[in-house]
Amino acid sequence: MIGPATLLCVDQPEWTETVARQISNEDDRFEVICEQSASEALGLVKRKDIDCIVSAYDLPERTGLEFLRCVRESHPDLPFIIFTEEGSEQIASEAISAGVSDYFIKNQIDSQYLILANRLRDLVESHRTEQIVGSVESGWREAKERVNDIYYMFTSNWSELLYINSSYEVIWGGSIEELREKPQSFLDYIHPDDREIAVESMQKLSGGEPTDIEYRVQPPNGGIRWVRGVSEPIFNANGDVIRVMGAVRDISRLKERERRFQAVFEDSFDAMVIADDEGTYISVNDAACELFGLEEEVLLGRNVAEFAAPDFDVEEAWDEFQSIDHKTGLFPLQRPDGAIRLVEYEATTDIVPGEHLSILRDVTEREQQRRELAESEARYETLIEDVLDTSSVGTFILDEEFNVVWINHAIEESFGVDREDILGKDQASLIEDQLMQKFAQPEQFAERVLHTYTDNTDTEQFECKIRDETTDGWRWLRHWSHPIRGGLYRGGRIEHYTDITEIKTRDRQLQVLERIFRHNLQNKMNVILGFAETIASNAPEETSQQAAGIAQAGRDLLELSAKEKRIVELVRENHEQQPIEIAERVQDIVEGLQTKFSGAEITTQIRSEAQVLAVADIDRAVAEVIENAVMHSRDSTQVVVSIHSTSEETTITVRDNNPFIPELEKSVLRGGVEIDQLSHSRGLGLWLAYWLISESNGTISFESVEQGNEVQITLPRPGTREGGRY
Numbered sequence: 001m002i003g004p005a006t007l008l009c010v011d012q013p014e015w016t017e018t019v020a021r022q023i024s025n026e027d028d029r030f031e032v033i034c035e036q037s038a039s040e041a042l043g044l045v046k047r048k049d050i051d052c053i054v055s056a057y058d059l060p061e062r063t064g065l066e067f068l069r070c071v072r073e074s075h076p077d078l079p080f081i082i083f084t085e086e087g088s089e090q091i092a093s094e095a096i097s098a099g100v101s102d103y104f105i106k107n108q109i110d111s112q113y114l115i116l117a118n119r120l121r122d123l124v125e126s127h128r129t130e131q132i133v134g135s136v137e138s139g140w141r142e143a144k145e146r147v148n149d150i151y152y153m154f155t156s157n158w159s160e161l162l163y164i165n166s167s168y169e170v171i172w173g174g175s176i177e178e179l180r181e182k183p184q185s186f187l188d189y190i191h192p193d194d195r196e197i198a199v200e201s202m203q204k205l206s207g208g209e210p211t212d213i214e215y216r217v218q219p220p221n222g223g224i225r226w227v228r229g230v231s232e233p234i235f236n237a238n239g240d241v242i243r244v245m246g247a248v249r250d251i252s253r254l255k256e257r258e259r260r261f262q263a264v265f266e267d268s269f270d271a272m273v274i275a276d277d278e279g280t281y282i283s284v285n286d287a288a289c290e291l292f293g294l295e296e297e298v299l300l301g302r303n304v305a306e307f308a309a310p311d312f313d314v315e316e317a318w319d320e321f322q323s324i325d326h327k328t329g330l331f332p333l334q335r336p337d338g339a340i341r342l343v344e345y346e347a348t349t350d351i352v353p354g355e356h357l358s359i360l361r362d363v364t365e366r367e368q369q370r371r372e373l374a375e376s377e378a379r380y381e382t383l384i385e386d387v388l389d390t391s392s393v394g395t396f397i398l399d400e401e402f403n404v405v406w407i408n409h410a411i412e413e414s415f416g417v418d419r420e421d422i423l424g425k426d427q428a429s430l431i432e433d434q435l436m437q438k439f440a441q442p443e444q445f446a447e448r449v450l451h452t453y454t455d456n457t458d459t460e461q462f463e464c465k466i467r468d469e470t471t472d473g474w475r476w477l478r479h480w481s482h483p484i485r486g487g488l489y490r491g492g493r494i495e496h497y498t499d500i501t502e503i504k505t506r507d508r509q510l511q512v513l514e515r516i517f518r519h520n521l522q523n524k525m526n527v528i529l530g531f532a533e534t535i536a537s538n539a540p541e542e543t544s545q546q547a548a549g550i551a552q553a554g555r556d557l558l559e560l561s562a563k564e565k566r567i568v569e570l571v572r573e574n575h576e577q578q579p580i581e582i583a584e585r586v587q588d589i590v591e592g593l594q595t596k597f598s599g600a601e602i603t604t605q606i607r608s609e610a611q612v613l614a615v616a617d618i619d620r621a622v623a624e625v626i627e628n629a630v631m632h633s634r635d636s637t638q639v640v641v642s643i644h645s646t647s648e649e650t651t652i653t654v655r656d657n658n659p660f661i662p663e664l665e666k667s668v669l670r671g672g673v674e675i676d677q678l679s680h681s682r683g684l685g686l687w688l689a690y691w692l693i694s695e696s697n698g699t700i701s702f703e704s705v706e707q708g709n710e711v712q713i714t715l716p717r718p719g720t721r722e723g724g725r726y
Contacts, residue, residue: 005124006049007032010041010067011056011083015106019054019113026117036060038067045071045078051124052079056106057091065091068098077130079123128237150248156206156233156241158184171227171250173219191216191224201229205244208233214251226255271343271360274351279304279318282355291343291362293335309334322356325349330363342367377488393498394477397484400491402427402453414477414497416469428453440465440474449479449495456483456493463500476504521561529554576615577696579718582650583610583643585619590641593626597637600630605642612650612715614696621689622652625700625711628686629656650715657708 007023007030009016020032033048035041037060044050053071057064064082071080079101084091087105095103101123104116150171153162161183164176172189179185190198194215201211210232217225231246265272271288273281280303289296292307305314309332321327326348333343347358394410404422412419415435422430428450436442445464452460459482468475481495532554535547583606594602612618629639640655693700698715 004029004031005051005120006030007120008041008044008050008053009034009055010036010038010053010059010064012036015056019116022113023117023120026114027121030117030120038062038064038070041067042070045075050078051127052081052101052120054081054083054120057082057084065094065098068095068100072099077127079120079127081119081123125237148250151246152248153243153245154183156244158202158206158244162243171219171225171248172217173221189217189219191218198229201231202244205231205233205246206241208235208241224252225250226252268359271362273358273360275304275356275358277322277354277356279314288360291333291341291360293337293339307333307335309340321347322349330367331360333360393496395497396427396495397489398427398492398495399489402493404430405489405492410499411497414466414475414499438466440467449481452481452493456491458482475499475501518561518565522558525554525558577613578616580612580614580616580618581609582612582614582618582622582652582715583607586622586641586643586652589619589623589626593623593630597630600637600639602626602630602639602641605640607643607645610643610645610650611718612696612698613718614698614715615692618692618696618698618715621692622713624686624689625654625713629654629658629709629711645717647717649717652713652715654711654713655705655708 007020009019009032013034013036016034016036020034023030023032033044033050035044038055039061041053041055045053055064055067059067068080068082071078076099080099081102081104082091082095082100083104083106085106092103102119148167148170150165150167152164152168154160155162161180164179166176168174168176168179168186172186174186174189187195187198197213197215201213204211210230212228212230214226214228217227219225227248228251229246229248231244233241234243234245236242265283265285268285268287271291272285273288274283275281281300284292284296284299286296289299292299294302304318308314312332317331326346328344328346331343331345333341335341341362342364344361344363345358347356349356351357389408391408392410394414395406395408396404396411397406399405404425404427407417407419407422411417415438417434431446431449436446439445441464448460448462452458459480461478461480463476463478465474466477467473476499478498478500479495480498481493484490484492484494529551532547532551536544536551538544539547587604587606590602590604594600626639626641630637638657640653642653642655644651644653690700693713693715696715698713701712701714703710703712
């Protein structure tokens with residue numbers, strides 16, 4: 001039955017009033033409005049919702065047919081009945097063409113108003129139903145074109161397919177043509193175990209109940225698809241089901257993700273729990289049962305609040321959690337046995353509506369270790385301050401961003417700065433803006449130090465002069481710095497500045513004394529040599545031989561003095577390691593010694609190129625070793641010098657056919673003899689060789705071989721060992 005309806009009657013008052021009265025008598029749900037002209041009626045249609053129009057054909061301004069055409073321009077489906085005085089096939093034909101709903105003759109309806117009332121009621125019910133269906137279908141048809149889901153519409157008894165889109169053929173694998181011929185043939189493609197669910201859903205829809213179900217489909221080409229169908233009935237104005245419409249979506253991928261999630265959920269080493277909106281656990285895995293100390297059937301149904309430590313506000317935390325999508329943090333979980341475990345959680349709301357996933361990890365031991373480490377680092381930091389602050393060696397400690405995190409009192413004195421003013425500041429900016437100006441060579445100082453911040457991998461060491469603000473003079477500092485490879489400031493750098501002013505002063509004094517001593521020694525020795533040579537030339541044979549011995553001893557002493565001078569000079573020089581093409585230098589050494597010792601046979605087995613990372617005077621060490629082999633020669637000296645390189649090191653081998661090397665010389669080359677134990681120039685030369693090899697991070701070894709000796713000098717190749725020694 002329809003609700004109240006508005007009927008518009010258009011004609012002369014005598015007829016419209018009669019129709020209004022009679023229709024109201026037959027059905028009081030009609031509200032009848034009467035108008036005399038088409039223009040007045042059109043104005044009313046625009047202003048008011050009209051459910052049906054009854055109009056005479058003969059109207060004052062225009063015919064009822066012209067009035068109908070005007071109405072159809074804005075209301076193509078509005079029920080419209082035309083009355084004529086007499087029957088006319090032409091008028092009837094034109095009215096049907098213009099979209100009239102029905103056609104009556106006045107003198108035939110006067111005694112049959114019940115028939116007219118019923119017809120009006122049917123027209124209004126049908127129009128309202130079509131409006132409802134049209135409104136639903138309009139939005140529905142528009143939406144179905146934008147997705148890959150199946151959209152369908154059947155009659156209420158599933159006997160006729162009214163609409164289905166092409167996605168049916170993609171998901172179901174059946175043809176739309178087959179479905180039109182057999183509207184329920186889609187059931188044949190549903191998995192036998194799920195077909196009953198689908199039939200039950202169809203019955204509910206026909207009975208007016210919406211459904212939402214999941215089931216499996218078996219397309220003809222094989223495989224199984226999971227689908228979800230959401231359907232609803234469409235009612236007419238009387239509340240009867242006239243259509244069934246719905247959408248079906250392929251959820252196979254979603255089901256596969258659910259399967260994988262379930263597998264991860266069950267097998268995860270981390271505890272996983274799913275809670276509802278109230279915080280009640282509805283699903284837990286084995287790891288969660290172990291964490292909580294409860295069996296699954298006991299844990300399910302319990303609330304998160306039951307496991308919170310007393311000082312934790314669960315209600316506030318849970319409300320905050322539900323207001324966001326994702327949250328991480330720490331949660332003090334109190335087990336039923338009273339033990340409190342610190343749990344790290346990562347929680348996600350609404351993995352499906354109303355269900356919230358939390359991944360829990362027991363970090364009690366980890367946090368305890370972290371606290372212990374923090375306490376240890378605090379003690380370490382206190383120890384640093386207590387020890388280093390009393391040290392005379394100035395110290396900067398820089399973090400991984402090269403900001404100053406600590407300096408000691410010696411830095412404050414040497415650099416004239418205040419600790420509180422520079423803590424936390426960028427060291428590079430401090431050097432450029434403030435510190436470098438205090439040095440005698442500011443640009444060189446800044447370049448050497450700032451380079452270490454660009455490449456924080458090596459040790460740096462150099463000497464520099466800084467102005468002494470208390471005396472307005474200069475003081476010497478030795479800079480030594482290296483990366484911090486562990487601990488609280490890992491990735492940072494530590495810089496030491498040692499005051500070597502007194503060492504430099506004593507060194508200069510010793511140099512003066514040494515020059516005076518060497519000068520006097522040489523002058524006096526030349527006098528001795530002159531007298532000895534004169535005596536050797538003029539004295540009897542025995543005395544002459546003794547004088548010649550004195551002269552040779554004097555020459556040996558001068559040679560020893562000259563070598564000592566060179567050693568001192570080398571020791572005082574800075575010896576920074578650098579890449580050296582050693583093959584060329586060894587070849588030059590051999591050629592020089594071959595000229596010096598013409599009776600010796602010196603051969604080489606040298607590659608065209610062989611690089612080492614060593615101090616600049618490393619060739620002096622090689623020359624001393626080769627010359628030592630030649631000096632110990634027998635009648636026929638044979639010395640072979642070869643070079644072999646690997647990816648990390650280069651080895652120089654000196655092999656001879658001499659008697660075994662004396663133990664003293666081996667000890668010198670191994671570093672087992674102090675320089676003050678040496679008494680001849682040969683020993684000093686070998687000590688120099690050992691010292692240069694050691695400064696180059698190299699090694700020297702000996703082996704007695706058949707008919708001779710083999711000495712090996714092994715040096716690192718560039719890029720393989722830490723350089724920067726001085």
